[in-house]
Amino acid sequence: MILADCGTSYTKILDLSDGKLSIVETRQVVKNENRTFDAATGHLGRLKSRLYKNELVCLAVGTLEITHDDNFCVVDIGGRDTKLVEFKNGKPLRLDWNMACGANTGFTLEIVGRYYDVDYSILKPVDEYIDVTCGVFGIERVFDAIISGVTEDIAIARFVHGVARNVHRVTDRKERFYLSGGLTENACFMNSILKYAEVVPLGRAVLLEGLKIAMQDQDVMKRFIMN
Amino acid sequence: MNSKKIIGFYGYPPRAFTETIRCKYPFHEWIDLDVDLGSPESEILPDNYCRILRNIMDNAVFLKDRIDLIVTSTGSEKCDGGRFLSHLLSQIGFNVVDTRNDSFENTEFPALIDVPISKSSLPLDKKIELIMDTVLDDSSCEYEETQPTCGFWGVPPHDFELLKLFPDTAHVYGWTRCVEAERPADINLECYVDPGVPTVFFVQSFCAKSQLARWLAAKYGGLFVDVDGTIGMGTRAKIDAFLELNKAK
Numbered sequence: 411m412i413l414a415d416c417g418t419s420y421t422k423i424l425d426l427s428d429g430k431l432s433i434v435e436t437r438q439v440v441k442n443e444n445r446t447f448d449a450a451t452g453h454l455g456r457l458k459s460r461l462y463k464n465e466l467v468c469l470a471v472g473t474l475e476i477t478h479d480d481n482f483c484v485v486d487i488g489g490r491d492t493k494l495v496e497f498k499n500g501k502p503l504r505l506d507w508n509m510a511c512g513a514n515t516g517f518t519l520e521i522v523g524r525y526y527d528v529d530y531s532i533l534k535p536v537d538e539y540i541d542v543t544c545g546v547f548g549i550e551r552v553f554d555a556i557i558s559g560v561t562e563d564i565a566i567a568r569f570v571h572g573v574a575r576n577v578h579r580v581t582d583r584k585e586r587f588y589l590s591g592g593l594t595e596n597a598c599f600m601n602s603i604l605k606y607a608e609v610v611p612l613g614r615a616v617l618l619e620g621l622k623i624a625m626q627d628q629d630v631m632k633r634f635i636m637n
Numbered sequence: 638m639n640s641k642k643i644i645g646f647y648g649y650p651p652r653a654f655t656e657t658i659r660c661k662y663p664f665h666e667w668i669d670l671d672v673d674l675g676s677p678e679s680e681i682l683p684d685n686y687c688r689i690l691r692n693i694m695d696n697a698v699f700l701k702d703r704i705d706l707i708v709t710s711t712g713s714e715k716c717d718g719g720r721f722l723s724h725l726l727s728q729i730g731f732n733v734v735d736t737r738n739d740s741f742e743n744t745e746f747p748a749l750i751d752v753p754i755s756k757s758s759l760p761l762d763k764k765i766e767l768i769m770d771t772v773l774d775d776s777s778c779e780y781e782e783t784q785p786t787c788g789f790w791g792v793p794p795h796d797f798e799l800l801k802l803f804p805d806t807a808h809v810y811g812w813t814r815c816v817e818a819e820r821p822a823d824i825n826l827e828c829y830v831d832p833g834v835p836t837v838f839f840v841q842s843f844c845a846k847s848q849l850a851r852w853l854a855a856k857y858g859g860l861f862v863d864v865d866g867t868i869g870m871g872t873r874a875k876i877d878a879f880l881e882l883n884k885a886k
Contacts, residue, residue: 466878491871495878502882503858507871 413625414439414459415468415617416452419489419517420592423447424618431615451621453490463624465617466505470495472620473588476612483581486590486616489517492580506580512545514576516593522549522569526562533567535601540565542572567598574602581607590616643703645670647693648710648719649772649821650736658708658734659773665705667773670696673795681725687843688795688866690718697726705732712737714821716845739822747829752817755809758783762800764809765793768817783808787885788836790859791850795841796867802876803837804886810836812846830857835883837862837876 415422421439423432436454439445450459451468465486473484473495480500486493492514496504512518523530540555542548548569555565581587586608593599594611603609644662646655647670659667668674671689676699682691697707709715709723714737727733744750754767757780767776785808792812794800810830815821828849830836836857838850842865854861860879864872880886 464874464877464881466874467881470878470882498858501858502860502879505860505875505878505882507874509869509871 411448411625413618413621414447414450414452414455415615415621416447416450416454416458417488418453418491419520420614421452421454422614422618424615424622426622431618433614449621449625451617461625463621466493466495466507467624468617468620469493469590470497470502470505470620471623472616472618473497473590473612475619475623476616477588477610482588483584483586484588484590484612484616485577485581487514487516487577487593488591489520490515492577494580508580513542513548514573514580515545516591518542518545518548519570519573519593519596519599522552522566526566528563528566530570530596530598533563533570533598535598535605536564536567536571537605538564538568539571539575539602540568542569542576548572567602570596570598571602571605574599575606577603578606583607586610588612590614640703641666642705643668643700644706644708645697645700645704646708646710646772647671647722648715649738649816650708650710651738652773652819654736655708655773658706662705668696668700669769669772670707671793672696674699676700681729685843685865687718688841689792689844690722692795693719693722694725697731698729701731707731707733709733709735710738710821711735712739712822714738714815718845741820741823743823743825744820745825747823747826748831750814750818750820750826752809752814753780753782755814755817756780756782756785758805760801760805761789761803761807761809762797765797765800765813768809768813769793771817771819785831785834787880787883788830788834788859789813789839790830790836790853791839792841792844792846794839794864794868796864799839799864799868799872799876802873803880806885808834811838828853830859832857835859835879835885837879839864841865 411426413424421436447459449461451463456462483496491509494506540551552565552569588610590612642665644665644667670693674696676695679695679698711720783806786806788808790811815826836859838854838859839862840847840850851861
């Protein structure tokens with residue numbers, strides 16, 4: 411069985427026969443009309459599979475499975491969205507899914523990174539931050555900073571710090587939370603957000619882990635079969 | 638096109654008053670202006686404003702040639718927006734008559750109030766339609782009661798698609814339950830939910846009831862949902878996940 415988390419920018423694919431995880435650009439998956447999966451979550455999951463599972467459920471179940479912690483807050487930073495699940499004593503306390511704001515999404519960082527050809531793995535974090543009230547306004551502030559003489563690296567690191575600060579605010583300023591998604595591999599972002607809280611990175615396969623668990627539940631499987 | 642003359646109304650005017658008007662205008666069609674009737678934007682109210690109040694204005698303006706009278710609801714059973722809207726409608730030239738439906742004591746025992754439709758096993762959208770029909774006419778049916786696996790708290794939404802996410806075992810709480818109980822301004826009943834029942838606390842964006850909804854959601858471990866207009870994918874997913882993770886459906 412092939413499972414997929416079809417995000418806006420990247421599709422994470424898990425082959426259950428050998429446990430192999432592969433990550434491809436979603437635009438490649440979209441281009442290939444014949445490419446489908448046995449079950450999927452994520453924005454394009456409905457289009458690319460017979461079985462679709464809600465992303466928030468996958469995030470919640472995947473986090474429970476990976477952490478065995480039933481009092482947690484997890485944030486998944488996607489390309490175009492931010493998902494948050496908070497559990498208390500094994501029950502959902504808060505569910506949030508922001509799909510309309512680029513002030514704390516991975517794609518905003520990717521645009522800036524690509525434009526300036528930045529390697530986030532070696533970009534040094536800084537204590538100053540740009541107030542990223544909106545993704546586009548934040549990018550304008552990067553331009554302004556560079557025009558005023560700040561180096562590109564510092565201006566972009568300030569922007570990354572601003573996004574990290576927003577993510578912390580999304581959690582209601584938790585002292586400890588889990589982080590899921592591609593940004594867990596962005597060293598500059600991780601070092602920036604660690605200024606605010608103890609952040610435990612769970613990697614990019616949390617939703618796939620949740621999808622796998624959900625697919626093992628036959629009742630859930632029947633319920634989500636799309637006719 | 639239907640040319641029948643109309644009495645428009647919004648909120649919950651007192652039944653005794655609407656019956657008097659019905660006697661006076663026996664052949665008029667009654668239309669609840671709160672509801673999304675697909676009327677074009679009148680562009681009189683601000684864009685960023687309660688979708689229900691905008692429905693009232695848009696519907697009234699669109700149906701203006703057929704409306705003989707608008708019966709408003711301007712007491713605490715509705716909201717300040719309803720009161721201001723009444724003023725604007727009369728300024729535009731509508732024949733408006735104001736009512737209030739809040740002249741009773743708040744109940745001390747909200748759990749004991751009889752609300753058979755709210756507790757019935759009907760689909761949630763049907764429950765809410767039937768409850769809102771009781772504003773003008775009593776319900777004459779008997780309903781099978783169901784044990785709640787989840788709850789919907791709030792006013793009838795602009796977008797009824799939201800209600801289709803719930804199982805038939807959802808009980809109705811909040812203002813809509815107050816309407817069924819004929820106590821639309823009873824804040825004790827409005828704030829009542831069955832403890833332990835996972836409940837979605839819904840408000841239209843920009844509604845004053847947001848403060849109640851958020852407070853109650855935190856108090857009872859429910860899900861606070863704020864929707865402007867039609868329901869988006871994010872809200873749909875939040876409600877789906879909340880119901881599934883609470884094993885409510």
